[in-house]
Amino acid sequence: MAQIVDISLDLRKENAKGRFIRQTQSICPDCNKILPAIVFERDNKVFMTKTCPEHGETEELYFGDYQMYAKFARYWKDGKGTHAPNVPMDVCSCPANCGLCSNHLSHTGLSNIIITNRCDLTCWYCFFYVKKGLEGAYVYEPTMDQVREMARTLKAERPVPGNSVQLTGGEPTIRPELPAIIRMMHEEGIDHVQLNTNGINLALDPSLAGRLHEAGVSNLYMSFDGTTPKTNPKNHWEAPYTLEACKKNNIGVVLVPTVIKSVNDHELGSIIEFGHRYLGTVHAVNFQPVSLTGRMTKRERDKYRITIPDCIKRIEEQTNGQITSDGWFPVPSCSPLTSFIEAFTKKEQYELSIHFACGAGTYVFEDAETKKLVPLTNFVDIQGMIEYLEEKTEEIYSGTNRYVVAGKVLTQISRFVNKEKQPKGLSFAKMISNALIRHDYTAIGDFHTKSMFIGMMHFQDKYNQDEERLQRCDIHYLTPDLRIIPFCSFNVIPEWYRDRIQQKYGLPIEQWEAKNHKKLEDGLYRGTLRRGTHHAGCGCALGEDGEEVHIQPITGT
Numbered sequence: 278m279a280q281i282v283d284i285s286l287d288l289r290k291e292n293a294k295g296r297f298i299r300q301t302q303s304i305c306p307d308c309n310k311i312l313p314a315i316v317f318e319r320d321n322k323v324f325m326t327k328t329c330p331e332h333g334e335t336e337e338l339y340f341g342d343y344q345m346y347a348k349f350a351r352y353w354k355d356g357k358g359t360h361a362p363n364v365p366m367d368v369c370s371c372p373a374n375c376g377l378c379s380n381h382l383s384h385t386g387l388s389n390i391i392i393t394n395r396c397d398l399t400c401w402y403c404f405f406y407v408k409k410g411l412e413g414a415y416v417y418e419p420t421m422d423q424v425r426e427m428a429r430t431l432k433a434e435r436p437v438p439g440n441s442v443q444l445t446g447g448e449p450t451i452r453p454e455l456p457a458i459i460r461m462m463h464e465e466g467i468d469h470v471q472l473n474t475n476g477i478n479l480a481l482d483p484s485l486a487g488r489l490h491e492a493g494v495s496n497l498y499m500s501f502d503g504t505t506p507k508t509n510p511k512n513h514w515e516a517p518y519t520l521e522a523c524k525k526n527n528i529g530v531v532l533v534p535t536v537i538k539s540v541n542d543h544e545l546g547s548i549i550e551f552g553h554r555y556l557g558t559v560h561a562v563n564f565q566p567v568s569l570t571g572r573m574t575k576r577e578r579d580k581y582r583i584t585i586p587d588c589i590k591r592i593e594e595q596t597n598g599q600i601t602s603d604g605w606f607p608v609p610s611c612s613p614l615t616s617f618i619e620a621f622t623k624k625e626q627y628e629l630s631i632h633f634a635c636g637a638g639t640y641v642f643e644d645a646e647t648k649k650l651v652p653l654t655n656f657v658d659i660q661g662m663i664e665y666l667e668e669k670t671e672e673i674y675s676g677t678n679r680y681v682v683a684g685k686v687l688t689q690i691s692r693f694v695n696k697e698k699q700p701k702g703l704s705f706a707k708m709i710s711n712a713l714i715r716h717d718y719t720a721i722g723d724f725h726t727k728s729m730f731i732g733m734m735h736f737q738d739k740y741n742q743d744e745e746r747l748q749r750c751d752i753h754y755l756t757p758d759l760r761i762i763p764f765c766s767f768n769v770i771p772e773w774y775r776d777r778i779q780q781k782y783g784l785p786i787e788q789w790e791a792k793n794h795k796k797l798e799d800g801l802y803r804g805t806l807r808r809g810t811h812h813a814g815c816g817c818a819l820g821e822d823g824e825e826v827h828i829q830p831i832t833g834t
Contacts, residue, residue: 294326294336295319299745302371305329306739307572309770311373314743318343325741337578337740340634342586349607349633356383356630356749360435363760371744372770376760377753383630385439385761386751387471388431392458393418393447394779397802398475400511402535402567405768406447407779407786409797415783416797419757423782424458427755428465434761436625440466442755443498445473450485451800456492463493471531473498475512476519477802483522496529496560503534504551508541515804524558531561538567538583545588546595549641552729553650556643561730564588568738568768578740585637585733592731596650600641600731604654607633613666617713620673621683632746638732642700650729656698657705665693666713683714703727737765757782 296318303314303325314327316339323340340346364378371380394417396406407414419427431439442462449455449472462470472489476499479485501516503509512519523530532552536542545564552559566583573581586602593602608629615628640653653659669686673679690713691706699705737746742765750763756778767774783789786797 295324298323301325302744303327303742304372304739304770305332306335307332309739309772311370316743318346325743335740336575338582338584339741339743340586341584342590345586345589345602345605346634349637352607352610352612352633354609354612354630356628356751357436357625358382359384359761361433372742372747372763372766373773375762375766375774377763380748381763382749383751384437384628385431385434385441385753386627386629386631387441387443387753388439388761389443389445389473389752389754389764390424390427391417391419391446391754392424392444392449392455393452394783395451395797395800396446396448396475397451397477397800398448398511399801402537405775407797409786414786415779416786416789417779417783418452419782421454421457421461423757425461425465426759427757428462428467430759430761431755432466437627438466440627441469441471442467443471443473448475448478450474450478456488459489459492459494469495471496471498473500473533475500477512477515477804479522480512480515480518483518483525486519486522486526486528490526490528494528496531497523498531498533498563501532501534501548501551503541503544504547505544508544520555520558524555528558529560530555530558531563532559533563533565536564536566536583536588537581538587539580542583542588542591543595545592549592549596549600549650549729549731553643556729559729561732563730563732563734566733566735568736569740570738573740585634585735588733589637599650600639600652601654604639604652605637605733606639606659608636608638609633610659610663613663613670614709614713617666617670617673617686620670621679621714629751630749631751632743632749634735634743635746635750636732636734638730640728640730642703642728645701651698651700653705653728656695656700658693658695662690662693662709665689686710687714700727737769739769742769 294317298316298318301314301316303312304310305312305327308329308331310329310331312327312329314325316323316325321343322338323343323346324336325339326334326336328334358381359377359379362379362381363376364374366374366378366380371378394405394407396403399406399408407416428442431442444455444458459470470493472494474497476497499516499519500511501509502511503513506513520530532548534541534545534548536545549562552562566585566588567581569578569581589602589605592600608631611629615626619626641650642653643649644651669682672682687710690710694706737743747763747765750765752764754762754764754767756762758778762774784792790796
C-alpha cells in the first residue's frame with residue numbers, strides 16, 4: 278500500500294533554494310512514499326525538491342527555462358475529467374489507486390493498448406520490453422477477447438467517448454494478429470488507430486505496410502533517435518525503407534526520437550531535416566526527452582537529463598533560427614478552439630487539457646519557392662487568435678446568438694493571418710473557419726500533407742513526478758481488468774501498475790517458451806551491414822564511405 282508522509286515543509290528554508298512557485302505532491306524515488314514537494318525557480322531554471330524521512334532529499338531539474346515555464350503556465354486549463362470513474366474516491370490518494378479515479382481532470386486523449394511486451398530489439402534505455410534474467414519477468418500478450426473489451430471500455434468513457442488508440446509494445450509487428458487487432462478497433466467504433474513501432478519489419482517486408490493499410494491503420498508512431506548510426510543504431514539503415522513502404526501505401530508517419538543529453542541532443546535539427554525530406558509521408562516529429570528509470574545518482578541524472586525548453590533551444594540553434602523558441606506553445610493552448618466549438622455546437626468536445634509542462638508544439642510549412650521550413654507563427658498571430666476565440670466563446674455563453682457570433686468569426690478570423698507571409702497554396706483562415714463553424718475537416722487533412730508538426734512530450738519519472746501533472750494526464754493505458762491508467766502512473770510506478778498487470782495476465786518466460794516451442798531471444802533482430810551482394814528481402818543504403826550497404830536479418834520474426 279502507498280504510504281503518505283505528512284511533513285510540514287519549512288517554506289522559508291525551501292525558499293532559500295530559490296523563488297517559490299508552488300507546492301505539489303511527489304513520490305520518493307527509493308520507496309514510493311507520497312511526499313509533499315516544492316517547485317521553485319533558481320537561475321532561470323525550474324526545480325523540484327522533496328524530502329523522504331528515510332532516504333533524504335531529492336532535488337531535480339523540472340523545466341530548463343523559467344521564462345518559458347511562466348509563458349506556458351498562462352494556458353493552464355482543467356479538463357472535463359470522467360463522468361463514470363472506475364475508482365470513485367472521497368479523498369484523493371493520488372497516485373495510489375489509478376484507474377481512472379473521480380479526481381482525474383482529463384478524459385482520455387490517446388489510449389495505449391499493449392499487445393505484446395516482447396521486442397525484437399534490446400535498446401539500453403528502454404524500460405518496457407520483457408527480458409530474461411529479471412526477477413518476475415512475464416510475457417504479456419492479451420487475448421483478442423481482452424483487447425476487444427479494452428476497446429469497449431474506452432468507447433464507454435464519458436463525457437467524451439475515447440476515439441484514439443495506440444497499439445504498442447514491445448514491438449507490435451511481431452504479433453501475427455496485428456492486422457486483425459487493427460480491424461477489431463474499427464469494429465468497436467474507434468476511428469484513429471496508431472501503431473507504435475521501430476519500423477524494422479516494414480523495411481524487411483514492405484508488403485506488411487499494405488496489410489496494415491488495408492486493415493485500417495491510421496499512422497505509424499515510429500521510433501527514430503538520430504540521423505547517424507552512432508545515435509540511431511536501432512533503425513538507421515532500415516528507416517528509409519520503412520518510409521518508402523509507407524509512402525507507397527499512403528500511411529503517414531510520426532518520427533519519435535527519445536532525446537538523451539550527451540547522447541543525441543546535438544542531432545535534433547538534423548532529425549527535423551530528415552523528416553522534411555520525407556514531407557508528405559512524415560507528418561510530425563515528436564521529441565520525447567528521456568525518462569530516467571532505475572536508481573541513478575545525481576551525477577548520472579545531470580549527465581542525461583534534458584527538459585522541454587532545453588530541446589526547444591537546441592532546435593533553434595540547430596535549425597539556424599528557422600524554428601525559434603518563441604514559436605512554441607504548450608498543448609493546452611488549443612483549448613480555446615475546443616471551447617468555442619462546444620459553445621457553438623452545445624455539445625461537449627474532445628479536448629487536450631494536459632498540464633502545460635507536459636508537452637509543447639509548433640507547425641512548420643515548406644515554402645514552395647525556397648523549400649525552407651516556415652513556422653506557423655511566422656504568418657499567424659496565434660496568441661491574438663486564441664484571445665479572440667476566448668472572447669467570442671464568452672459572447673455565446675453570455676446570451677449572444679451563436680450564429681451571429683459564428684458570422685463574426687467567419688469574417689474576422691483572417692485578420693490574424695499575414696497573407697503576404699503565408700505559404701502559397703495554403704489558406705489557413707479558411708481551414709480554421711471550416712473546422713470551427715462547418716466542422717469540415719477535409720482542409721485539415723490537406724493541411725497535414727503540406728506541414729509538419731514538431732512536438733515535445735516529456736513523460737515523468739520518479740525523480741520529477743508531479744501529482745499536478747498526473748491528475749491532468751490524458752495519455753492512458755487500457756488494461757485487461759478494464760481500468761484506464763494514466764501513462765505516468767503505469768510506467769513511473771511499475772510495481773503498482775505495469776509489472777503487476779503483466780504478472781497477473783502474462784506468462785513466466787519459461788512457460789511461454791514451452792507453450793510456443795521457441796526461445797524468447799529467437800525473435801531478436803540482429804541486422805548486419807554487409808557489402809557487395811544483394812540478399813533477398815534486404816534493404817540497401819549508402820554507407821558513410823559511399824559504398825552500398827545491405828541489411829540482412831540473422832534471425833527475424
